[in-house]
Structure formats: structure tokens, C-alpha cells
Amino acid sequence: LLQPSLLLPLVAKLAAHAPLSDADRDAILSLPHEIVEIEAGRYLFREGDRATNCNVVLSGFACTHKLLPDGSRQILAVHMKGDGIDLQNALMILMDHNAQALTALEVAVIPAQAIGELMNGRPSVARTLWIETLIHASIQREWTVNLGRRDARTRIAHLLCELGIRQEAAGLADRDRYVLPLTQEQLADATGLTAVHVNCVLKGLAADGLITRERRSLNMQDWHRMADSGQFAPDYLLPAQNDIPTQPSSWA
Amino acid sequence: LLQPSLLLPLVAKLAAHAPLSDADRDAILSLPHEIVEIEAGRYLFREGDRATNCNVVLSGFACTHKLLPDGSRQILAVHMKGDGIDLQNALMILMDHNAQALTALEVAVIPAQAIGELMNGRPSVARTLWIETLIHASIQREWTVNLGRRDARTRIAHLLCELGIRQEAAGLADRDRYVLPLTQEQLADATGLTAVHVNCVLKGLAADGLITRERRSLNMQDWHRMADSGQFAPDYLLPAQNDIPTQPSSWA
DNA sequence: CGTAACTTTGATTAGTATCAAAAATGGTGG
DNA sequence: CCACCATTTTTGATACTAATCAAAGTTACG
Numbered sequence: 001l002l003q004p005s006l007l008l009p010l011v012a013k014l015a016a017h018a019p020l021s022d023a024d025r026d027a028i029l030s031l032p033h034e035i036v037e038i039e040a041g042r043y044l045f046r047e048g049d050r051a052t053n054c055n056v057v058l059s060g061f062a063c064t065h066k067l068l069p070d071g072s073r074q075i076l077a078v079h080m081k082g083d084g085i086d087l088q089n090a091l092m093i094l095m096d097h098n099a100q101a102l103t104a105l106e107v108a109v110i111p112a113q114a115i116g117e118l119m120n121g122r123p124s125v126a127r128t129l130w131i132e133t134l135i136h137a138s139i140q141r142e143w144t145v146n147l148g149r150r151d152a153r154t155r156i157a158h159l160l161c162e163l164g165i166r167q168e169a170a171g172l173a174d175r176d177r178y179v180l181p182l183t184q185e186q187l188a189d190a191t192g193l194t195a196v197h198v199n200c201v202l203k204g205l206a207a208d209g210l211i212t213r214e215r216r217s218l219n220m221q222d223w224h225r226m227a228d229s230g231q232f233a234p235d236y237l238l239p240a241q242n243d244i245p246t247q248p249s250s251w252a
Numbered sequence: 253l254l255q256p257s258l259l260l261p262l263v264a265k266l267a268a269h270a271p272l273s274d275a276d277r278d279a280i281l282s283l284p285h286e287i288v289e290i291e292a293g294r295y296l297f298r299e300g301d302r303a304t305n306c307n308v309v310l311s312g313f314a315c316t317h318k319l320l321p322d323g324s325r326q327i328l329a330v331h332m333k334g335d336g337i338d339l340q341n342a343l344m345i346l347m348d349h350n351a352q353a354l355t356a357l358e359v360a361v362i363p364a365q366a367i368g369e370l371m372n373g374r375p376s377v378a379r380t381l382w383i384e385t386l387i388h389a390s391i392q393r394e395w396t397v398n399l400g401r402r403d404a405r406t407r408i409a410h411l412l413c414e415l416g417i418r419q420e421a422a423g424l425a426d427r428d429r430y431v432l433p434l435t436q437e438q439l440a441d442a443t444g445l446t447a448v449h450v451n452c453v454l455k456g457l458a459a460d461g462l463i464t465r466e467r468r469s470l471n472m473q474d475w476h477r478m479a480d481s482g483q484f485a486p487d488y489l490l491p492a493q494n495d496i497p498t499q500p501s502s503w504a
Numbered sequence: 505c506g507t508a509a510c511t512t513t514g515a516t517t518a519g520t521a522t523c524a525a526a527a528a529t530g531g532t533g534g
Numbered sequence: 535c536c537a538c539c540a541t542t543t544t545t546g547a548t549a550c551t552a553a554t555c556a557a558a559g560t561t562a563c564g
Contacts, residue, residue: 066397069483074400076393088386091379096390096488119379123372127343130382133389134340138348140392141328145318147399148326148444152552183510192400197552199512215561231321236348404520435542449520451544467529 006035007108009170010056013082016169017135017238018128027122031115033108044085044099044107051089053109057081060105061181065189066097075190076143077136078102078163078181081170087129090115102181138236147192150231155191156201157230160211160218165234176220205229258287259360261422262308265334268421269387269490270380279374283367285360296337296351296359303341305361309333312357313433317441318349327442328395329388330354330415330433333422339381342367354433390488399444402483407443408453409482412463412470417486428472457481 007029014020014028035058038044044055044062055062057079064085065075076097079085085099089112119126139162146155163182164175172178180187184202185195193201205211210226212219220226227233259281266272266280287310290296296307296314307314309331316337317327328349331337337351341364371378391414398407415434416427424430432439436454437447445453457463462478464471472478479485 066393068397068401072401074397076396088389091383092386094487097393120375123375123378126375126378126382127371130378130385131343133382133386134344137340137385137389137392140389140396141318141349144328144392144396144399145320145326147396149320149324184512185510194553195511196513196554200552203512235346436544437542446521447543448522448545452520455544 005029006058007031007033007056009058009082010084010108013170014128014132018131020128021124024122024125024128027118027125031110031118033110036107036109038101038105038107040101040103040105042101044101045095046098047095049095051086051092051095052112054087054089054112054115055085055099056108056110057083057085058106058108061102062099062105062107063102063182063186063190064097064099073189074192075186077140078190080166080181081172084129084132087115087133090119090129102186135237142236143190152191152193152197153201153204154230155193156187156198157205157210157226158232159187159191159230160220161227161230161232161234162237164220164223165237169237176223176226177218179217257281258310259283259285259308261310261334262336262360265422266380266384270383272380273376276374276377276380279370279377283362283370285362288359288361290353290357290359292353292355292357294353296353297347298350299347301347303338303344303347304364306339306341306364306367307337307351308360308362309335309337310358310360313354314351314357314359315354315434315438315442316349316351325441326444327438329392330442332418332433333424336381336384339367339385342371342381354438387489394488395442404443404445404449405453405456406482407445408439408450409457409462409478410484411439411443411482412472413479413482413484413486414489416472416475417489421489428475428478429470431467431469 011020011025011028015025020028033056038060045051047066059081062079062085063075064077064079065073067073079099085107086095089095115129119129142158142162146158150158161175163180164173164178167173167178168175182190184198187193188195188198191198202211202213206213209221210229211221263272263277263280267277272280285308290312297303299318311333314331314337315327316329316331317325319325331351337359338347341347367381371381394410394414398410402410413427415432416425416430419425419430420427434442436450439445440447440450443450454463454465458465461473462481464473
């Protein structure tokens, strides 16, 4: 089942965040993997599942979330083309959250063991994958701020800006013009609000001329004003990284 | 400035989460470092600072947080004995958040470069440090849920349980009996509430016989009932990890 | 074309914020 | 050891954001 070219979105994303040698690139492309197509709404894995594989998004959108005793749900992250949904599975044994397809989805499923071994053999690949999880951690921190200290309107605007920038970076759309991968109920679950209130806020943003909508597609009239409304500063999405030589020097 | 024994809290925490060979242990203990004492309230670093060092807590408590345009603050994490505050600095260049001492604090400051080189030379150490950041990521996800989908009382109870379990794991106190390292205003900044409301909630928890307080010390009357009130399941604090052999096998 | 999922609307309620000020605590220097 | 000051905690009154409940439209899909 070796179809290296299908892992290109992963390599592209990794290369965007850290330099990647040809050898590393080839090693990643040669990882054993299987392509799986998943319909919208289906679970990729559930809390408590054993972590035997890593999933990489090839097309479509997925989210990770946790369910609470009362049945409410908190979406923790949205994943798109090139994103690893659970790269941490190379090291962890159990899933502490669920993953679900938001749209029709195509993922590459890579055995966690293969990634673990590749990291052991190639410190530079390990570093690159680590950087990838650090960027996700940075996004997670920003979501924490969003939920903790921003009001509904600012929260929604912030999320809409983030989705725009990330889709643009993944080559899927323009930052100010894209198809919303989330329903209003899912937007609510991502922002800690109710679907009804999300609807009000979207209506309000439209009334103020910040966005227009038709069908699921979203249009920002003025990116700058929108970013202002969402207190959005994209720095956290593209952190620069140290370039420590892979070959040890002084420590030995 | 080689005083290896002072990094023991870090090694103890790492060893608690993943097996650590004697050689790895010694390599970590031999990292160059400087001990710094910091008074309560002082900043360790600020958003935008260059990430040249990694800080490890030896005693006392610290937090990381972000400040918003309106002056409000969201605490992102609480760090205690043995915790790395910013291990990710081995790979990242810029801080995207602030770190501040919550109490009188003692930290070991390790050059980021030294950690980066150690990780390159010893994949098993890299793996261990990565696991550490993955656990912090797991805590961050739980905080996201806390802020997004739990009401004030549940949020506070959850945080109090987490602080108990982590202090117990660090050998600082019993899970149900410890000195709160946060003021009520800081609790508010960690839970996305106001100090006034935190006070109400604490009063309520006390009225229901769940906790008693005198001075800053907190006493849980019934751990189980308290964990229930906070929807607290400690799994996320102690995830198990895969044990992939450090020596490459099949991939080469 | 029919049905299920999603969006929109309106009325009411609940939870938490805001503002203001008093009481308690903790640390400091005399 | 006490008096003083700054910080923290507590109390109360009021305002507002967002939740809840219910139902009608609308869209997307098979």
C-alpha cells in the first residue's frame, strides 16, 4: 500500500513550519499508510480507544471534542488538509478525546509504531513533528483565552479569522472568503455558546457589514475590521522555531 | 555552576511519566543550569520575548497567562515543583504568552540550546520531554472544556481537584488538603470568572460542606463528592505512553 | 419530492458581570 | 509587639449577557 504522493499534504505542512531535508521528506513519504474515506459525522476514534494509529487529513475537515455528563460537547480543535489529528499517538497509549468528521473526509492512517520508530531514527523528523504539536498547543492556548475572556461576538469573530488564515495557509481558500466547515451548532460547541446565540451573533456581524453569507459560504467585507472585532493576531499560528543542528556538537 | 542534584525535581517528574535510563537521568542532571529565586508577582518572561532558556520549577508556584486589550487576563496553566514552564523553548523562538511567579519561586534556568542538543543526541530524552509537553497539552484541553462547557461552580471544583492531585503527585500535599497557591482573583483569571463570583462559589461549596478554609489552606471534606461536583476524572493528568524501543528496528 | 438537518425568530429566565464599599488578612517598620 | 498599609476577601444591589424553550422557516440530501 505504498502511495507516497498521498502524504504530500503532511510534508507540505511540516515543511511550512520547519526546514525539512530531502532525506527526511522521503522518509516521511515512505511511511506505511492507508487511505480511508469517512462520511460527515462519523467518528474516527473515541475517548478511551487505544492509540494505535495516527490520522492525517488529506481533504475535508475533522474536529476533536470531549463530551460531558449532561450530553453537552466542547470542540477542542478543527483539523484540515495536512493536519495531524493525533500525532501524539506515536507516544501515548489512550485517547482522551473523540475525533469526528465535520465534512466528507479523507485521511491517511499511519501506524503509530512506524512514526515512533521514524522519530527514533531521525531526530530531525522528531523535531519537525514536535514543532507541529507545539503549534497545535499554541492554538489550544488561544482557544482557552477565547473561551475564558472574550464575549460571544469577539469569540466568533476570532474563530472565523482563524479558520480563514488556516485555510489560506493550507491552500484551500482566501482568508476572507471560504466555505464554513462548521454548522452553527458546531460553531457553538467550539466557542462554548448555544446555537441560538451563535445565530444572533452572525446576524449581528452581518448587520454591521463585517460579513455576508449565502449557503454555507462566508465572505468577510473587510478583513482588517473583522480581525479587530475578533482581537485576532495570527502570530500564534505561525511561530518561528529555533534551528538547532541535528548533529550534536558540544553536549557529547 | 554544576549542581546536578538541584534538577532532581525535573527528573522525578519525567521518571513518573516515562521510564528513564540511568544514562538519560545523568545526562539531564548534567545539563548546565542556574538557580534563580523570584519573588511573588514578578514576571519570568513576557509575550514577545526571545526564547533562549527553559525554566523548571524547583519550589513554589508559577503561572503562564495572556493579557487582552481591555486589560483582562487569562491564566493558561499553573506550574509547580518539577514542571517545565517552557520546555518548548528548545524548539520555538518567541514566547506567545507571559509567565509570572504566583508565590515565592525557585526555578532552574537551562539554556534552550543545551536542551535542544541533548534531545538531538538522545532520542529517548527527546521522547521523555515530548511526553511531558503532551501531558501539559492534555491539561490544556481539559481547561478548554472547563471554560467552554462547565458552570462556575463546576469549574472551580474541577480546578481545585486538579491542583490537589497534581500537588499530591509532586509530593507537596494531600489531594484533599493543601495550601491554595492562587488568590481568588487568580482563581478567577484561571476559570474565566470574576473574583466576586469566585468568592460566591467558594462560599457555596463551603455551605454545602464540600470544603472548609482557614487562611489560604483548603480542606476537602469528601474528595469523592468534590470530584463529582467538578466532573473531575484524573485520567488526563496521568496518560500512559507507548514504549517504542529507542533503537530503530524495521524502519531503516 | 419528501424528509431530516439546519437556521431563524421570539419570549422568558438564569447565571454571571459590574460597581461600590466594608471587613479581614498579611506583611512592614517603628 | 504593635500600628499601619496594601492586598485580599466579603457583602450587597443592580445590570446585562447568553441560556432556555418552543416553533416556524429554510436548506440539503436521497
